[in-house]
Amino acid sequence: MLTLLRHLSSSCCYGGRRSIATVISGNKTSKLVRERLKKEVDNMKMSNVIPSLLVLQVGNREDSNLYISSKMKAAAEVGIDAAHVRLPNTVTQDEVLRTIMSANEDVSVHGLIVQLPLDSINHMDVEMVTNTVSPLKDVDGLSCINAGKLSRGDLNNCFLPCTPNGCMELIRQTGVSVAGKHAVVIGRSKIVGAPMHDLLLWNHATVTTCHSKTHNIPEEVGRADILVVGAGRAEMVRGDWLKEGCVVIDCGINHVPDESKPGGKRVVGDVHYTSAYQRAGFITPVPGGVGPMTVAMLMQNTVLSAQRVLANMAAAGRSL
Amino acid sequence: MLTLLRHLSSSCCYGGRRSIATVISGNKTSKLVRERLKKEVDNMKMSNVIPSLLVLQVGNREDSNLYISSKMKAAAEVGIDAAHVRLPNTVTQDEVLRTIMSANEDVSVHGLIVQLPLDSINHMDVEMVTNTVSPLKDVDGLSCINAGKLSRGDLNNCFLPCTPNGCMELIRQTGVSVAGKHAVVIGRSKIVGAPMHDLLLWNHATVTTCHSKTHNIPEEVGRADILVVGAGRAEMVRGDWLKEGCVVIDCGINHVPDESKPGGKRVVGDVHYTSAYQRAGFITPVPGGVGPMTVAMLMQNTVLSAQRVLANMAAAGRSL
Numbered sequence: 001m002l003t004l005l006r007h008l009s010s011s012c013c014y015g016g017r018r019s020i021a022t023v024i025s026g027n028k029t030s031k032l033v034r035e036r037l038k039k040e041v042d043n044m045k046m047s048n049v050i051p052s053l054l055v056l057q058v059g060n061r062e063d064s065n066l067y068i069s070s071k072m073k074a075a076a077e078v079g080i081d082a083a084h085v086r087l088p089n090t091v092t093q094d095e096v097l098r099t100i101m102s103a104n105e106d107v108s109v110h111g112l113i114v115q116l117p118l119d120s121i122n123h124m125d126v127e128m129v130t131n132t133v134s135p136l137k138d139v140d141g142l143s144c145i146n147a148g149k150l151s152r153g154d155l156n157n158c159f160l161p162c163t164p165n166g167c168m169e170l171i172r173q174t175g176v177s178v179a180g181k182h183a184v185v186i187g188r189s190k191i192v193g194a195p196m197h198d199l200l201l202w203n204h205a206t207v208t209t210c211h212s213k214t215h216n217i218p219e220e221v222g223r224a225d226i227l228v229v230g231a232g233r234a235e236m237v238r239g240d241w242l243k244e245g246c247v248v249i250d251c252g253i254n255h256v257p258d259e260s261k262p263g264g265k266r267v268v269g270d271v272h273y274t275s276a277y278q279r280a281g282f283i284t285p286v287p288g289g290v291g292p293m294t295v296a297m298l299m300q301n302t303v304l305s306a307q308r309v310l311a312n313m314a315a316a317g318r319s320l
Numbered sequence: 321m322l323t324l325l326r327h328l329s330s331s332c333c334y335g336g337r338r339s340i341a342t343v344i345s346g347n348k349t350s351k352l353v354r355e356r357l358k359k360e361v362d363n364m365k366m367s368n369v370i371p372s373l374l375v376l377q378v379g380n381r382e383d384s385n386l387y388i389s390s391k392m393k394a395a396a397e398v399g400i401d402a403a404h405v406r407l408p409n410t411v412t413q414d415e416v417l418r419t420i421m422s423a424n425e426d427v428s429v430h431g432l433i434v435q436l437p438l439d440s441i442n443h444m445d446v447e448m449v450t451n452t453v454s455p456l457k458d459v460d461g462l463s464c465i466n467a468g469k470l471s472r473g474d475l476n477n478c479f480l481p482c483t484p485n486g487c488m489e490l491i492r493q494t495g496v497s498v499a500g501k502h503a504v505v506i507g508r509s510k511i512v513g514a515p516m517h518d519l520l521l522w523n524h525a526t527v528t529t530c531h532s533k534t535h536n537i538p539e540e541v542g543r544a545d546i547l548v549v550g551a552g553r554a555e556m557v558r559g560d561w562l563k564e565g566c567v568v569i570d571c572g573i574n575h576v577p578d579e580s581k582p583g584g585k586r587v588v589g590d591v592h593y594t595s596a597y598q599r600a601g602f603i604t605p606v607p608g609g610v611g612p613m614t615v616a617m618l619m620q621n622t623v624l625s626a627q628r629v630l631a632n633m634a635a636a637g638r639s640l
Contacts, residue, residue: 127474148468151518152510154447180533188521190472198471201508204533206540213500213524220526 019245021280024170026289030296033169034078037296037303041079044306051306052081053111053139053298054103058096059089059119068115074295080302089120096124097132104134110309111139111302136308139301141165142190150195153202159301164196166293167228167249168203174282176226176247179204184224186210186217186237186270192230192251200226217241229270239275248276248283251290339565341600344490346609350616353489354398357616357623361399364626371626372401373431373459373618374423378416379409379439388435394615400622409440416444417452424454430629431459431622456628459621461485462510470515473522479621484516486613487548487569488523494602496546496567499524504544506530506537506557506590512550512571520546537561549590559595568596568603571610 041051053075055068068084075082087096096118103112112133118124135145141161149158160168171178183205187193193209200207210220218241221227226247229237234254242248252270269286277283284290361371373395375388388404395402407416416438423432432453438444455465461481469478480488491498503525507513513529520527530540538561541547546567549557554574562568572590589606597603604610 144468144472145464146468147472148464148466151471152464152467152514153508180535182535188473194472201529201531204531206528206530206534208526208528209521210526211521211524214526215500215502 019279019281021248021277021283022174023277024173024247024249024282024284024289026166026170026284026292029170029173030166030292033293033296033300034074037078037299040303040307044303044310047310049306049310050079050081051110051303052108053083053113053302054109055082055084055113055115056096056099056103057084057086057115057119058091058124060086061117061119064115064117064119070295071298074299075302078299078303080299090122091120092122093124093129096120096129100129100132104132104137107309109137110305111298112137113140113298135159137305139298139305141195141301147190147195150198150202153198155199155202159305160199160297161191161195162294162297162301163192163230163251163290164199164228165297165300166290167196167251168199169293169297170249170284170290171226171247174247176282178226181205181225182223183207183226183228184210184220185228185230186221187230187232187251189230189232193228196228196230200228231270233270234268235270235272237271237276239272239277239279242276242279244279245281246279248280249290250284250286252286253291339599339601341568341597341603342494343597344493344567344569344602344604344609346486346490346604346612349490349493350486350612353613353616353620354394357398357619360623360627364623364630367630369626369630370399370401371430371623372428373403373433373622374429375402375404375433375435376416376419376423377404377406377435377439378411378444380406381437381439384435384437384439390615391618394619395622398619398623400619410442411440412442413444413449416440416449420449420452424452424457427629429457430625431618432457433460433618455479457625459618459625461515461621467510467515470518470522473518475519475522479625480519480617481511481515482614482617482621483512483550483571483610484519484548485617485620486610487516487571488519489613489617490569490604490610491546491567494567496602498546501525501545502543503527503546503548504530504540505548505550506541507550507552507571509550509552513548516548516550520548551590553590554588555590555592557591557596559592559597559599562596562599564599565601566599568600569610570604570606572606573611 055071057064072082103109114129130142131144133143135143138146139159141159146158183200185193185196188209188211197207197209208220210217221241222243224243224246228249230251234256248271250269250271254268255265256268258266267287377384392402423429434449451463453463455463458466459479461479466478503520505513505516508529508531517527517529528540530537541561542563544563544566548569550571554576568591570589570591574588575585576588578586587607
């Protein structure tokens with residue numbers, strides 16, 4: 001009987017209802033981050049330094065234009081001096097690399113990002129383009145050097161990729177401590193899954209990475225105290241897979257047909273929200289979860305880069 | 321009754337005895353690797369290229385001398401032209417960096433390693449020293465750039481760290497395919513655990529990394545089809561933790577008191593060998609398991625570096 005009661009108490013709430021998750025709002029959290037950054041930028045003005053960001057675009061993809069527009073808007077709100085340079089889709093790789101190197105050398109640029117994907121009629125080696133950005137200005141955190149530092153635990157000496165760093169910020173909002181927890185990451189992409197593993201690991205979680213070759217994803221998910229999903233598959237994670245009370249962070253952005261919506265489609269995550277909401281302790285919505293955090297973390301990295309420059313200037317001044 | 325039989329057959333062998341592991345010999349496997357490399361080096365002689373390795377040592381630690389001696393011996397056996405440069409422990413960091421940069425520029429050097437730990441009376445920034453080695457000659461695979469490439473799945477465009485690469489070679493010897501298996505790594509060091517995770521992940525295992533903050537290591541270990549231990553704790557993994565039939569790779573080298581041995585101590589791994597041997601499908605011994613593979617993989621990386629130089633020369637020749 002005692003065993004039965006224990007079972008009930010672990011899977012149900014008072015009154016026999018299943019638990020209902022607390023929603024972790026990326027909209028609210030990213031607003032708090034932007035407000036904090038605005039104060040930090042204001043403080044830097046006393047030192048005559050305004051953080052600056054250069055967004056380099058190749059071509060004119062409509063989705064890229066939208067993303068860049070939201071970055072420019074956030075930068076303006078925080079007080080970052082942001083410039084958007086658009087090269088035509090006829091540009092050669094050499095011209096792109098020269099533009100990057102010129103921005104690397106420009107001391108007035110603190111953060112430099114290349115909007116991906118590159119939209120060009122010419123061949124572009126994306127790895128080469130990404131790695132030509134100086135690691136000291138790579139506020140997207142995508143260069144090999146920054147990835148290497150993160151993956152080996154040197155977190156304070158690199159730029160953390162924006163989406164996983166935003167996920168960490170959302171996890172912090174829950175008050176659930178990461179150290180010692182079992183975390184599961186679904187996906188191993190360069191911008192979400194792989195760096196997410198590193199961040200959780202070096203915040204001392206025991207981390208399992210799942211991917212397309214994983215045999216029993218539901219079983220792995222069922223062991224997660226903290227679950228981060230960046231799989232790119234609409235609603236693949238079902239509520240009944242989840243450990244009761246876990247933290248669910250959904251990085252998915254998928255468009256599914258929905259006749260009731262204008263445009264005939266709606267956006268869903270990689271997690272089946274309605275069922276997961278009944279079982280998780282905390283969950284991010286889609287949209288309004290991880291998405292806005294990515295842009296906020298880009299702003300944070302840009303401010304951090306300017307602060308590092310300022311700290312180096314101060315150190316150089318002291319040693320004169 | 322059927323259930324009982326199934327249980328017996330999964331946990332026992334014919335006659336009711338527990339299974340006994342096949343021992344994966346690092347001595348034998350490393351010998352095969354060296355023999356293969358010797359043939360490759362012989363083939364390169366027709367192109368007038370002899371792979372060369374420079375081992376840079378700071379100070380005169382006895383353990384480093386022993387490790388370097390085994391590297392020099394393996395190089396001689398394979399036909400690699402190896403040089404050992406020992407700088408005194410009074411050397412400054414700047415002098416060490418200058419020596420590294422000089423070797424970076426020397427086209428006759430294909431592989432360059434700095435023996436760690438640095439034994440100097442002066443302050444040395446180990447990260448800076450390691451990262452001054454050109455990533456194109458970093459045959460220890462310890463620079464940020466090589467770590468970044470490995471951690472993000474760009475395995476064919478970097479140098480893989482020698483100990484985890486040796487572990488992968490031993491796993492290959494078992495015939496057990498890695499893709500889709502559940503792998504557990506204990507430890508997250510820069511030279512063993514962290515890159516081991518990456519190698520298993522990008523060979524498509526589902527990987528869990530455990531460490532000092534993991535709450536229930538025996539439970540995690542019990543789920544491993546493939547277990548790699550680099551914890552630095554003598555005999556911490558017990559046989560009864562293991563999943564029957566799993567592959568156990570033990571990277572530990574620990575000295576424990578043993579009055580029956582000359583010197584009053586003996587070497588054991590991080591796995592309790594006698595009990596694990598009764599339960600695993602495959603197991604590496606200590607010594608004679610991972611240890612000799614590390615040196616063999618250093619030789620393999622050095623030959624690979626020379627082969628890349630040769631391929632670049634051929635490509636440049638074709639484009640003339």
